[in-house]
Amino acid sequence: MSKKTPVKRARAKQRRLSPEDRRQEFVAKATEFFAEEGFGGGTRALAHRLGVTQPLLYRYFPSKDDLIKEVYRTVYLEPFGDGWEKLLGDRTRPLRERLKEFYQAYTGVIFSRKWLRIYFYSGLKGLEINRSYVGIVRDKILSRIIRECRHEAGLPAQGKPGAAELEMAWVFHSGIFYYGVRKFIYEAPVLESKEQMISDAVDAFLAGFAQVFGEKEGARKLAVRAAV
C-alpha cells in the first residue's frame, strides 16, 4: 500500500441524524460487532465498521464499557413483551397449543446469531444482568408453565412450583433453547423445521410431566387428550 494519502476525505453526504438517533445507530451496529468479535474487539475495528474514526466513539460514550452496557440493555430488554404471560395463561385454549405458540414466538426473538452470542459472552463474564434474566425466565415463564401443567393434570394448585417440577420445566425449556445454540453458535446441522422440533418437544414434555408428576388419573387424561 502507498503511504497514507492526505486526500481530503469526501465526507459522506448523509443527512445528519438527530444525536439520539445517531447514538442508537452506533449501539445497534456495535451490538452486531461485539456479537461477532466478543467484547475484546477493539474500538478501532468497531469505528471502522461504523465508517467513522475511533475518537468519535468517545463523543457518544464515555468509555468502551459504557457502550457495552448499552449493548446489553438493548439486547436483553428487546425481547420481553408482556403478551407472553397472558398467552401462557389463557385457559380458553389447550395448553399444548399455548406452549407451541409461545415457543414459536419466543424462539422467533432469541434465535439469532446476534442475540445468542451476546447472551453467552455476557454470561461468561458473570454479569448481573445475565443472572437477572435467568430469574425472569424462571418467574415469568417456567413457573407459569408449571402452574398450567398442574391445572391441566388436575393437580391441586399451589403457590410456588416445587423444585423438582421447576427443574423439569428448565430441562424442557433448555432443550428447546439449545436448538438455537447448536444452530447459531456451533453452526451445527439441526432439524430444518423449528416448528416440528418445538411441537415434538412440547408433546414429549406434556407426556413426560404427566408421567412423572401426574396422578394416575391425571396422567391418563393428558395422554388421552393428546391422542385425540
Next chain:
Amino acid sequence: MSKKTPVKRARAKQRRLSPEDRRQEFVAKATEFFAEEGFGGGTRALAHRLGVTQPLLYRYFPSKDDLIKEVYRTVYLEPFGDGWEKLLGDRTRPLRERLKEFYQAYTGVIFSRKWLRIYFYSGLKGLEINRSYVGIVRDKILSRIIRECRHEAGLPAQGKPGAAELEMAWVFHSGIFYYGVRKFIYEAPVLESKEQMISDAVDAFLAGFAQVFGEKEGARKLAVRAAV
C-alpha cells in the same frame, strides 16, 4: 510502592520436575486460568499465577496460541472413555437404567466450571474442535440412544436415526446439559439433587419418545400432527 527492588529473589526450593511433567503442570494451570479469564487473558497474569516469569512460558510453548491448543486437547479428550458406548448398548439391562447411569457418569465429567467455560469460550470462537465434539456426541451417544429407544419400543431398526428422532434426543440431551450450564456458568440455583434431575429427565424422555414416535400411538399421533 517503591521502585523495582533488585533483590535477588530467593528461588523457590521446589523439587525439579521432569520437563514433560512441568509442561503438563503448566497446561493444567493454564486451563484453569483461561477458564476464568477467557482466552484473552494475558500471558503475564498467567505466568504470575504459575509463580514464574512470563518469558518462561515461551520456553515450553512456541506461542500463546500453541498453549491454548494444548488446553483444548486436554479438556476435550479428557472425558471420552470408550465404556460409555458399551454401557448404552448393553441390552441385558433396562434402557431406563442405562440412560440414568450414563448421564450420571457423563455429567460427572463435564459438569465443572472449568470444562464448561472452556467449552463455551472455544464454541464462541467457532473452533473446529468444538464442531467435531458436537459430531461425536451425535454419533456416539445420541444415535445410540435412538437405536435403543427404537428397539425398546418395538420399532423396526434402521441404519440411521431419522432427523426428527435425532432432534428429540438433542433436546433431551441439551436439557440435561444445561443444568450444568445454569449451575456453573450462570451460577443460578438448581435442583440440589442432580440424580433426581437426571432420573426425571430420563423418565420424561422415554414417555415422550413413546408418545411421539411409538408404534401404538403412531396413527393417532399422525392425526394430531396433521391437525396442528
Next chain:
DNA sequence: AACCCTGTTTATCGCTTGATCACTAATTAA
C-alpha cells in the same frame, strides 16, 4: 577445577489498546 547443559530471569522491542486533546468542517442561530 573447568566445562556444558538447561531452567530461569532481566531487559527490551514493536505493536495494539483505550483514551485525550487540539483542531477543522459542517450546521444552526442571530
Next chain:
DNA sequence: TTAATTAGTGATCAAGCGATAAACAGGGTT
C-alpha cells in the same frame, strides 16, 4: 453574513500486549 455550536478528524499518550535476546544460576560430567 457572521457568530456560535456541534460533528468529526489527526496526532498522540501511557499502558498493556506477545514475543525475543542475552545474561545468569545451578547441577552433572569429565
